[in-house]
Amino acid sequence: MMRYRMAVFSRALAAILGGYALASAAAACLAVWLPMGRADAVTTAQMLSFVVYACGVIWVFATRNAWRAWGGILVPTLLLGGLFLAGRAMGAA
Amino acid sequence: MKAGKVKAQGEEGLRQSMSWLHTWAGLIFGWVLFAMFLTGSLAFFRPEITHWMQPEIQVKPAPAVQSVEVAQRYLAEHAPDAKRWFITPPSNREPLILLLYQAPKPKPGERGFVRVKLDPANGQAVTGRETRGGDFFYRFHFELETAFPWGRWLASIAGMFMLVAIISGIITHKKIFTDFFTFRPRKGGQRAWMDGHNVLSVLGLPFHLMITFSGLVLFMVMLMPAGIKAVYENPRQYTDDVFKSFKVTPPLNQPAPLIQIAPLVEQAQQQWQGRVGRVTVNNPGDAGATVTLTRASSDAVSYGVLAPWKRFDGVTGKLLEGQDTLGATASTAGTITGLHLGLFAEPLLRWFYFLVSLAGTGMVGTGLVLWIAKRRQKARPQDTREAFSLRLVDGLNAGTIAGVVFGVAAFFLANRLLPVDLPGRQLWESRAFFSAWALSLVYAFLFQHRKWQDLLAIAAAALALVPVVNALTTSRHLGVSLPEGDWVMAGFDLTCLASAVLFAWMSRKAARARRLPAKAPAKAPAQASIKAPAKASTKAAAAASPAQAAPNAAVYEPRGDTP
Amino acid sequence: MTLAAFCLAYAGFSALCLGMDRHYEDLFDRAMPRRHRVPLRVFGWIALALSLYASATVWGWSYGTVEWIGILSIAGLLLIWFLTFRPRAALTAGGVCALAAPLLAVW
Numbered sequence: 096m097m098r099y100r101m102a103v104f105s106r107a108l109a110a111i112l113g114g115y116a117l118a119s120a121a122a123a124c125l126a127v128w129l130p131m132g133r134a135d136a137v138t139t140a141q142m143l144s145f146v147v148y149a150c151g152v153i154w155v156f157a158t159r160n161a162w163r164a165w166g167g168i169l170v171p172t173l174l175l176g177g178l179f180l181a182g183r184a185m186g187a188a
Numbered sequence: 189m190k191a192g193k194v195k196a197q198g199e200e201g202l203r204q205s206m207s208w209l210h211t212w213a214g215l216i217f218g219w220v221l222f223a224m225f226l227t228g229s230l231a232f233f234r235p236e237i238t239h240w241m242q243p244e245i246q247v248k249p250a251p252a253v254q255s256v257e258v259a260q261r262y263l264a265e266h267a268p269d270a271k272r273w274f275i276t277p278p279s280n281r282e283p284l285i286l287l288l289y290q291a292p293k294p295k296p297g298e299r300g301f302v303r304v305k306l307d308p309a310n311g312q313a314v315t316g317r318e319t320r321g322g323d324f325f326y327r328f329h330f331e332l333e334t335a336f337p338w339g340r341w342l343a344s345i346a347g348m349f350m351l352v353a354i355i356s357g358i359i360t361h362k363k364i365f366t367d368f369f370t371f372r373p374r375k376g377g378q379r380a381w382m383d384g385h386n387v388l389s390v391l392g393l394p395f396h397l398m399i400t401f402s403g404l405v406l407f408m409v410m411l412m413p414a415g416i417k418a419v420y421e422n423p424r425q426y427t428d429d430v431f432k433s434f435k436v437t438p439p440l441n442q443p444a445p446l447i448q449i450a451p452l453v454e455q456a457q458q459q460w461q462g463r464v465g466r467v468t469v470n471n472p473g474d475a476g477a478t479v480t481l482t483r484a485s486s487d488a489v490s491y492g493v494l495a496p497w498k499r500f501d502g503v504t505g506k507l508l509e510g511q512d513t514l515g516a517t518a519s520t521a522g523t524i525t526g527l528h529l530g531l532f533a534e535p536l537l538r539w540f541y542f543l544v545s546l547a548g549t550g551m552v553g554t555g556l557v558l559w560i561a562k563r564r565q566k567a568r569p570q571d572t573r574e575a576f577s578l579r580l581v582d583g584l585n586a587g588t589i590a591g592v593v594f595g596v597a598a599f600f601l602a603n604r605l606l607p608v609d610l611p612g613r614q615l616w617e618s619r620a621f622f623s624a625w626a627l628s629l630v631y632a633f634l635f636q637h638r639k640w641q642d643l644l645a646i647a648a649a650a651l652a653l654v655p656v657v658n659a660l661t662t663s664r665h666l667g668v669s670l671p672e673g674d675w676v677m678a679g680f681d682l683t684c685l686a687s688a689v690l691f692a693w694m695s696r697k698a699a700r701a702r703r704l705p706a707k708a709p710a711k712a713p714a715q716a717s718i719k720a721p722a723k724a725s726t727k728a729a730a731a732a733s734p735a736q737a738a739p740n741a742a743v744y745e746p747r748g749d750t751p
Numbered sequence: 752m753t754l755a756a757f758c759l760a761y762a763g764f765s766a767l768c769l770g771m772d773r774h775y776e777d778l779f780d781r782a783m784p785r786r787h788r789v790p791l792r793v794f795g796w797i798a799l800a801l802s803l804y805a806s807a808t809v810w811g812w813s814y815g816t817v818e819w820i821g822i823l824s825i826a827g828l829l830l831i832w833f834l835t836f837r838p839r840a841a842l843t844a845g846g847v848c849a850l851a852a853p854l855l856a857v858w
Contacts, residue, residue, distance in 0.1 A: 122415030133419050134429040135517035141408040141415040142521060145351070145401065152352045153359070156209040157202050179418060369768045371835045391827040394820045489813055527817065536753065537814075540821030547828065 102161045110155040113168035118148035120175035127182035206360040213353040214555050215581070217346040219588040220332070222552045224343060226592055227329040228399075229545035231322065232530055232538060235282045238321025240680040241603045243664040245316040249278035250308035252457065252464050255285045257450040258311040263289060263472070264446070267302070272436070273469040277453075278308055279486060317608045319617060324599065330403070333618070337410065344407050350400045357389060364390060378561040385554040392547045399548070402528035405521065406493070430518070432511065433468075433482050433497035440476035447505045449479055456498050460512070462487040465495060469502060477502025485531040490519045492526030556585045583632040583639065590643035591628025593691065597650035597684070598624035604657045624650075640698040648691035655681035755855035756805035756819065758848035760826035763798030765845020766791050768830065777838050798849065799823070805856060 125140035126133075155164040214221075230237065239245070250258075255277040263273050267289040274288040285306040294300040307314050320327075331339035358364070371387050373380045389396065404411065409423055416426045428435065446469070453464050465484030471477045479502050483495040498510035514522060526532060530541045560582050567574065602620035606613045628646070632639040658681060659665035669677035768774045770791035775783035806822060807815035833841030 119412065119414030122412050123418035126415045126418040131517065134426060135515060137415050137419060137426055138430065138517050138521050140418075141412045142405055142524065144412050144415060145348075145404050145408070148348065149351050149355055153206075153209075153355060156205050156356070183418065366771065366773075369764075369771070369774060369831055369834055371831050373835060387828070387831050391824050391831070395824060489817065532814065533817075537818050537821055540818070540825055544821060544824045547824070 105161040106155050106164050109161070109164045109168050110152040113165065113172070114148050114151035114155065117151045117168050117172045117175070118144040120172045120179065121147040124175040124179040124182065127179050127186065203360050203362055206356040210353055210356040210360055211559065213349045213356060214552070215559055217349045218552060218556045218559075219584055220342070220346045221350055222549060222556065222588055223592050224329050224332075224346060225545065225549040225552055226596070227325040229542055229549055230596070231326040231329055232533075232542050232545065234322035234326045236322065236676050236680065237325070238319070238323065239676050241319045241321045241600070242316030243658075243662045243677070244608075245284070245305075245314050247283045247307045247314065248309065249280065249283035252277035253450050253454045255306075255308045256453045256464075256467055257448070258308055259285050259287055259306060259467075260446075260449050262304070262306055262311055262313070263287065263469075266304075267291070268473055271439075271471060273467075273472055275449075275467040275469075277464060277467070279463070279465075279484065283308070284314065317603075318612075318614050319603055320614045324618060324621070325596075330407075333622075340407060340410065344404060344411055347400055347403045351404065354389075354393075354396055354400060358393070361386065361390070378558065378565045381554055381558040381561045385551060385558050388547050388551040388554060392544050392551065395541075395544045396548050396551065398524075398527050399545070402524045406525050406528060431494065432509075433480055433495075433499070435480075435499075437470045437478045437499075438476060439471040439474040442475040443473055444475040444477070444503045446472045446477055446502050447479070447500075452479060452498075452500055452505060453481060456481045456483075460487075460496065465491075472502065475503060478508065485526070485529070486534075487532070489526045489532045490514065490522035492522060492529040492531050494518055494522045553585075553589050556581070556589070560585065579636060583636065584629070586639040586643050587629030587632035588625070590640070590647045590691075591625040591632075593687070594628055594643070594647040594650050595621040595623075595625040597647065597654055600654045600684070601650065601657055604654075604661045637702070641695050641702060644691050644695035644698055648688045648695055651684050651691060652688035654684040752805055752809045752856055753818075753822075755852045756802045756809070757822050757826060758852040758855060759798045759802035759805060760819075760822045761830060762845050762849035762852060763795045763802060764823075764827050764830050765842050765848070766795035766798060768795075768834065769842060769845075770795060774834070774838070774842075778842050794849075798852075801852075805852075 122140045122144035125143060126137045129136035129139055131139065151168055154167045158164050158167060256275055259275045259277075263270070263275070267273065269292045270289040271292055272290040274286075276282075276286040276288075278285055285308050287304040287306060289302050289304075291300055291302055304313050305315075306312065327333070330343050332343055333339065334342060361367075367383070367386060368390060371383045373384070375383075409416065409427060413423060416423050420426045420429075449467060449469070453467065456464055460483055463484040463486070464481050465486070466482045468480040468482070469477065470480070478499055480497055480499045482497045483491060485491045485493075485495055487495070494514055496510070496512050496514065498512075499508045500506060501508055513519075530538065533541055560578060563575075563578055567578070599617055599621040602617045606616055610616070628643050631643060635642060655666060659667065664674070664677050666678060666681050668674075669681070769778065770783075770788055772783050775787070802822065803816065803819045806819040809815065810818050830841055830845070833844065
């Protein structure tokens with residue numbers, strides 16, 4: 096029972112906090128990379144980030160176990176975060 | 189249920205895990221969401237409700253050009269030193285001229301903004317009884333009457349849970365097409381509630397998805413700062429970029445007379461072939477004054493938050509800058525948020541919005557009751573007491589589903605019963621809402637076995653009393669409003685009556701279910717009707733908005749609500 | 752014309768509903784013959800599409816689409832409500848709406 100509850104708690108954390116991190120990373124990445132004016136890019140990025148958040152949550156609960164849940168959230172978050180940083184550095188250069 | 193234990197990634201596994209997710213995402217914030225949906229539904233009739241709550245104000249609208257002239261005269265006289273003036277000319281929903289100005293040096297403890305309502309016919313300020321009117325419901329539904337910014341955050345989190353609940357619900361509803369038209373109330377118990385919940389959810393799905401997603405988008409600056417911080421230094425820069433019409437132009441600190449605004453309004457309306465929705469004057473009386481005209485939100489779907497605008501020099505009247513059409517992205521965001529606000533909707537569509545939104549309220553309500561129904565069905569007959577969780581949820585269900593409705597009625601009753609000149613009466617009106625809700629919750633936990641039939645009956649009685657008390661305390665009751673064709677007042681009273689009938693019926697069903705033994709078929713009331721008051725249309729009870737509550741407990745479990 | 756749009760929506764949903772085995776059997780007390788299914792469903796979808804078109808002629812495409820979604824939701828909920836308690840009447844009303852729609856459109 097405890098293991099089950101830990102698994103649920105873990106997934107909940109991945110979904111709520113991890114999902115938000117994923118959405119934020121997506122928003123930041125899109126805001127930098129979308130080929131539009133700054134304001135438009137941010138607007139679009141933010142609207143899409145909610146979709147990303149929802150998809151992230153669904154993934155966390157649809158996938159086989161809590162490890163995959165976290166993996167599926169953290170890996171894209173790091174990727175998107177990395178792309179965002181790269182994009183910002185390139186923009187500044 | 190088995191989210192953590194899903195073995196294979198087979199379809200059954202996905203449906204099961206989504207079912208689990210749907211249940212919990214829906215339950216955790218279910219009561220908050222119910223209140224948000226109900227008050228949000230009422231918010232579609234915000235000005236109409238305010239009018240009913242200030243019956244002593246009876247004003248006819250006037251065209252924008254005329255109204256702006258009247259407003260400018262008033263403001264020049266009463267607020268010549270204000271830093272900003274905001275004028276909202278009358279519309280077909282709001283006949284008054286709404287003024288807002290920023291007092292230059294507010295006394296400590298006083299707010300800097302002053303609101304005034306003008307009668308367009310004579311330019312005089314009108315006063316009615318102090319009330320928050322429809323604004324109470326509008327604000328509650330996204331701020332939950334909780335301090336800034338916590339209320340909005342809570343509402344947004346609930347909204348995000350709602351979005352997840354909707355998506356997981358779609359994934360898990362495997363018979364979404366085959367069961368599209370299926371509603372079997374006679375089967376009773378869990379099946380009936382499930383059918384009702386499904387019908388309300390699926391038929392209203394475009395609306396529910398739209399309203400939930402767009403609600404989040406409306407707060408996206410607050411909710412998702414990462415996107416902004418990625419390319420801007422702070423959110424203010426972003427909002428300045430997007431909402432250019434709100435720019436606060438600086439003063440030059442030299443006096444100069446303000447140009448007559450009315451001709452500018454006429455010019456803009458001609459050019460746009462539309463209406464001016466708001467006039468903003470920055471630094472009136474200063475050489476650096478500017479006049480910004482914003483197009484009415486009601487002119488198009490996408491104008492809800494961001495509408496075309498023109499900025500003129502406040503002294504010379506020269507056009508400085510403006511946007512007659514919004515770019516593609518702004519229009520998209522504008523449409524999404526505009527659909528949520530529904531400001532573009534004219535009466536028929538507005539009623540559709542209201543009814544389908546009530547269906548959404550019913551969706552949340554039936555979902556909450558379904559949670560109980562499913563578990564009661566599984567409960568073992570030999571248990572002498574129901575599980576704590578069941579009693580807790582059932583109590584919260586009754587206390588909220590009936591309680592919030594009772595609260596709405598109490599709010600309107602307080603409006604009529606409190607003395608018109610009582611200071612702080614609007615605070616007492618709000619307190620009436622919350623007290624009624626709180627009392628319902630207390631009652632629900634004290635009287636476990638009769639809570640549904642009693643609370644629903646109380647809600648029904650309170651709703652029915654509203655038009656009665658209206659008749660006793662004002663002269664704008666149904667006897668007057670119907671013959672006159674005053675559909676705001678009449679529609680409001682009629683909707684209260686229709687809702688009262690609905691809740692009375694639900695109360696009777698609950699009472700009957702209590703008396704019947706376990707096998708009796710339950711007529712789950714996923715019927716159509718209107719819950720709370722609003723206004724303007726003859727179709728009173730016609731709507732197909734399934735309702736909430738009134739579980740027929742006895743049907744699907746041995747004890748039911750019986751002692 | 753808005754009334755026509757509403758009738759078309761109701762008629763369309765009724766047809767789609769009848770095109771399902773379980774509801775056809777409810778109404779006619781016999782299994783649905785194969786040859787009825789496709790025409791019923793095709794008619795249903797066409798009626799819904801025409802409903803959108805009718806709404807657009809009155810309100811324009813952007814406003815009309817939103818109005819149409821509202822019409823669909825209400826018509827659907829009404830149909831389901833009637834269907835539950837008076838299936839014959841509900842579906843007959845669908846037929847009546849189908850006939851009334853063109854009349855309302857030109858009136």
